[in-house]
Amino acid sequence: MWVPARTVAPMASTTLLDAAPGARLRLDDVTRAADGRGVPVQLGLDEIGTPLHEVTFVVVDLETTGGSPAGSEITEIGAVKVRGGEVLGEFQTLVNPGLAIPPMITVLTGITNAMVMAAPPITEVLPAFLEFAGLGHGTVLVAHNAGFDVDFLRHATERMDLEWPRPQVLDTVALARRVVTRDEAPNHKLSTLAALFSTAVTPDHRALHDARATVDVLHALLGRVGPLGVTHLEDLATATDPVPARRRRKVSMADGLPDTPGVYQFVGPGGEVLYVGTAVNLRRRVRQYFTAAEKRARIGEMLDIATGVRTVPCATALEARVRELRQIAELDPPYNRRSRRPERRPWLRLTDEAFPRLSVVRRVPATDLHRALGPFSSRGSATAAMEALQEIAGLRRCTPRLPAVPRAGANACVLAEMGRCGAPCTGGQDGRAYAVAIAPVRAALASDVDQAVATIRERIAGLAAQQRYEEAATERDRLRALLQGARRTERLRPLVTTPEIVAARRRDEGGWEIVLVRHGRLAGTAVSPHGADPMAVVASLRAGGEAVPPPADACGAAPVEESELVADWLEQAGVRLVDVVPGPEPLACPVRGAARHEVPGRG
Template identity: 80%
Template sequence: MQRSLLAAAPGGRLPLDDATRSAGVSGTPVQLGLGDLGTALHEVTFVVVDLETTGGSPAGSEITEIGAVKVRGGEVLGEFQTLVNPGMPIPPTITVLTGITNAMVIQAPPIAEVLPAFLEFAGFGRGAVLVAHNAGFDAGFLRHATERMDLTWPRPPVVDTVKLARRVVTKDEAPNHKLSTLAALFSTAVTPDHRALHDARATVDVLHALLGRLGPLGVTHLEDLHTASDPVPQKRRRKATMADGLPHGPGVYQFVGPGGEVLYVGTAVNLHRRVRSYFTAAEKRARIGEMLDVATGVRTIPCATVLEAQVRELRLIAELDPPYNRRSRRPERRPWLRLTDEPFPRLSLVRHLPAEQLGAALGPFTSHRAATEALEAVQEAVAVRRCTARLPLVPRAGASACALAEMGRCGAPCVGGQDVAGYAGVVARARTVLGTDVDDVVGVLRGKIRALAAQQRYEEAATHRDRLQALLAGARRSERLRPLVTTPEILAARRRDRGGWEFVLVRHGRLAGTAASEPGADPMPVAQALRATAEAVPPPATACGAAPVEESELVASWLEQPGVRLVEVEPGVMPLACPVRGAARHQLPARG
């Protein structure tokens, strides 16, 4: 089955018709599928647990009693209760508190016999949720005992009724959030008395009462409950309904404002889950919080693949310029490092590079600072001139050499110290580096770093380290992108986890289209249709000009994944390969 392709409108913009722009906006009547909202609370199996122990910490204390009640939809499915022989005396203060004596537990089974039976009853590995009052205490003891027995702790979702109570029970209603206080407030059927099963039964009633209060706040599903105790303003939390009905597959989402303007564009592997996460405490960015308070709806563009979603996001940000996206607004302005075209060339940073010069320049760099550091790294190892004047073949009368010439770090062609033939060796070394063979520069700079560190001149060593890091990053990007952007067409495929094949068509480093075949179907007709209908991408006039560098890097990352197969490749001027002795083999020095 062929999916929507990334066919672009003039100027490289994605065509968005009115139907696409209005898809998924909150407030539009939508018939929701059963799985669109997550797991409704009445469908969740809760295992409400209470433990009695010999002390307050798993380190040095043991469990003396386990009580648990399994409930779903308000119905009790089963109960579990047993005393446990702790293998140590019970402190008198604990006996006074719980009423459990040493004589009561002497014939009880040890935790090694009790715990497997309890875990089987609980069914945590089958989706059950652990609930407890002050859940960190009970879950900590159970996890510690499990690990001590060399068993695997199932890591169930945990709900703490203390945290839920802090959310919806005010100090005017109850002076504290102890179980006994909440039991009195909600008139539970069982009065907690520090015996495990009684306390678990009381906690069940408290849980149900709290869920009743949380419902009007938008907490109706398990996914809501996990973050119900988060410090999120109620006004914002109520907007979580914007995620209702959104697809569970990959795609692009747009938060829109009161006038339909796009506030923010993002991408997701699971649109429903990602959009819902914005309305929990997991979202801590103040700027995004401000955006959520203004947003009135969400638009989505479902995509066949994650790669398609990522590329659509980049293109939409460039097209719409949303106020709350902080990505680079002018990616085409990234600098390149090249040699000037003159009798005595020097290194120069340029913003635009002709396509035919791609093999003789490094970049593009992520910033002007990074490009400058890379330039300085090359100058440390190669005695290329650093003056910016255009030098004639014959030195000008009265010309004088700079301090670098006096230090022996420049051949001084400005005063005739080097003629064109003599300077050619320097130029050849610089061209070698720009061709991503950076071994000489790496050797020189690492030697300087070691020498400076031995002299405890750490700040100077760090400067050389940063220069080397910038050079290696730029060289590695060049090695990665040159073959990709100079190849007219690449058709690649990767087997999908659920069966079938995911196809990607790349032209000059630009994602021209994607498609997916169904499990068990012949994939080649899909691949042929993709080639016939994908976006036409002519050879660009400038280096990396067919697509933003970020897009080409996303494509490169996809192609580098394990399991990706090249179906067809139309050869370009450079082989689709990474040099064995290229910059990528050098480990980037860590910043201290």
Template identity: 70%
Template sequence: MSVVARTVGLVTANLLAPAPGGRLDLEGATRAGAGVPLQIGFDEIGVPLSEVTFVVVDLETTGGSPTQCEITEIGAVKVRGGEVLGEFQTLVDPGGPVPPMITVLTGITDAMLVGAPRIGEVLPAFLEFAGFGPTTVLVAHNARFDVGFLRAAASRLEMPWPSPAVVDTVALARRTVTRDEAPNNKLGTLAALFGATTSPDHRALHDARATVDVLHGLLGRLAPLGATHLEDLATLGDPVPHKRRRKATLADSLPTGPGVYQFLGPGGEVLYVGKAVNLRRRVRSYFTAAEKRKRIGEMVDLTQEVRPIPCATELEAAVRELRLIAELDPPYNRRSRKPHRRPWIRLTDEPFPRLSIVRSVPAGRSAEAIGPFSSRAAAQSALEALEEAFTVRRCSQRLPVVPSAEARACALAEMGRCGAPCTGAQSLEDYAEVAASVRAGLTSAAGPVVAALRARIGTLAGQQRYEEAAAERDRLRAYLVAARRTQRLRPLWRSPQLVAARRTEDGGWEVVLVRYGRLAGTSTVPRGVNPMPTIDALVATGEEVPAPSTVLGASGTEEAELIADWIEHPATRLVQHEEGDEPLAWPVDGAAKYPLPPTA
């Protein structure tokens, strides 16, 4: 008996409105031999159900164990958008007798299987018929059973299993069909409930046809509950209120490109700001169980509108998000909204300078400061690391050039940790050498700090003073993190203008204009078009950015780091660069040369 696959006409069905879909598994198949459920892939979300190809399959077998029993029949129906694209049906020679109980159940006898193809011939034909791809979903009633047999057969034949997305109509029925409507979720019961045109009779193709009608009926019921997308089906088992699922329609009119989105409350106030590579896809995810943050769930329940801000590039979207959070101060965004208030470490401006933690550093003093730090505690740890490495004074008073006759040295001087300039024991010239070493540690030479702290850690560890050694390790880490950040971003903050370009996936160009560390403009150039006119126009029309008055440049640290990430990508090409007072380069002995100590 040969495999039969044919194309047939239109079947009336109710597939839902366009909606993103993705990989899912509803209490169904697990990965072969691993028991790991299939997970929805967010990179696959975005296929409307009306554009998804459903391959509905049913098997008859010699028993219930995929490892001990064999397939005797495969039937499948391929549907999309209510149209039946084709059917597949064949008996399969199991290589042995059919148990009498199975014959009674299915009507398949040993005589019927004489001359039928073996599974080694049938499975490749079925996979070719199914044509599993990113928009194809495998459907079965009690999918764990059917998919388990198919995977086991593929494993025995040493064939790769495509691991398609799987929908189990039993699991869907558990979400939508009440006991008052149907006493159980058997295929025959559900087929009668939804008025299937084919009655299931334990023959593979007939059962697959009935499952198609059951699938359409279940999807029709799920639509009013907000389950109009494949990722919605994948998360129906989670406790997402129906009123939240229904709000998914707020994303229907959003564009599919990169941008920023704002969730607006009852009074039009901005509750939350976020960025997305695909606006529609990202916003839709908030109305499913993929969003598990309690605070964000509360925000979604308050939302009445979603406002999109389309952007030309992903970098622009990320930068706009940062700026809008800083400007609007949305109540449900927890990101730092005051980066300009973060602490720095700098040398004071006096004859005998000392290290000090400050909130702002003038632009002219950028070479004598590192930061910003995430907290004052982190800044204090880094300051102590520098003081461990250099014999810089630690007293807080301003020292005169000529010391007072009554001045007395502190205990640090007696310990050799300070040259005692307060008493005149250390001259202005000698202390200037210490200050120069500290400036190098702040700007370009991390080696002395690393060496001093590593030596101190080694000594403490050798004395089994592990807690003190851990404290020194944390001080070294705080210093290196801040020094790396400053040495990486300072050339951007000091550069009047920088233009860079990167190839896009379609062969065009993405162009970025940066002025004093601030994104002043961005544009895209289609494939095959000379990018230089666009670059010239971008430079001429980009945002005018005045020279900043502080070391922080014209942007916050987070924006500068986004730009630095983009520029440092291997595919990025530097087109124009006007250097400030520092080259666009890392110091040879900078903090990036040394690995960060592990955290506790």
């Protein structure tokens, strides 16, 4: 059943030098690596990947009583284990299916009922095959029309209450479709490919013979896909993807990139930055662009133009994501759609006048942070939130600046006639009465939205009761916009007004990830190795971190997206506050804030 292989000489071992991890990475240091212009990097095997000549392939072929595991059984298993072009072992046995073999199957395979009568059942054969194959340990399972063979093997393991090892599977049919044209072969049957590549064994529907022929076909196909960039184990997962050959060849851009967090830049023929992205594993992420997983037409266009990749390795994933935001804002790459204009986020605030009104603005002074909501994701969202607040109080909506004493001859608008405005323009309200009327609006801007939410929900219920569903939906959308803006304000306001935060999170591999935040801006990040004193790293980080003065504008020390990334990190389970230099308000969300209320959905 198990034929021993000839001895294969082991490869010479290589000693790799690991660079000592730096205790601190300054956020403003920009380095280039693995692009031919930076400092040389000594790569480890896990960074390079596993070359195909070091991969163990188990090529299997089955003969069965039918075309589906449901109602059919295996009658023969043949397999060949190969690595680097050398045969490591072969496995072959007939299997007693426990049922009669149909005559047409006997004609096709030559396997008769008499031949399998004394053969072992699948319950004895399958464990032996799985032991031979060694699947689940980096071994790749190969078959021609692999779905057929894998389905039978998996179905058999499930019936025996065995665990299917879920190996990486390579289908030589799918691989042949990528590199064998119709001009070369009329189809991609095993017999056709065997004739095309002049295999040493002619397939004849016997399991071991067909497996041996598939081995030769596999080697011929791998020789063809090598120039297309399929040179390592990691490439096999996408080797059959419908990716243009010119693009797949560019996968070599990822060669030598580190398996660390960082930022990558695709650059064009003139060295211009086309696209900026971030990754927790730079090499793996860049490789994904050259597979079928990348379906964006615009990015495909960018990849066709790109001539190289520059990377900025980072100590932590948070640093990488922040660097990405800053580089997009600075470089304005043509193929990045998001985060290119972070400074244009709108706010909602009360104007500073005798009879204030709500206004959507682009800038809010830091001193007015408690009189504004935002920033909102769009002007439409800010306008919807403004309309929600305008409906809960007799807030004027006219834009002229009104004096404390009404002008002679002033006329009220139609809203005053409808009872929806107190008409301070004509003296219908004095300053004191107007302030009382708009108190719910001031409360909402100061993080107390309870009254506003209750009023709007009551209006929604009334409209729904009258079957005015479209109007109710409009009110619901306004309420959603208001709550989302209020939640963002409540979340970021304590962060951006706090002069300094030092926090730490334990790393899975040991040691600590340490973050320095000043006024909502990431001022530095560091990694304290396992066994080292983290407080020494904290002291170094605080001394060398970016100096961030109090911003003149609300959320002005950093783009809103950056402050939200920092807030996400701080809210992770396991994050510990090491030290806080307190600001004007506590580093916490208000008890009676918008976070208490559910954001209404569209259902």
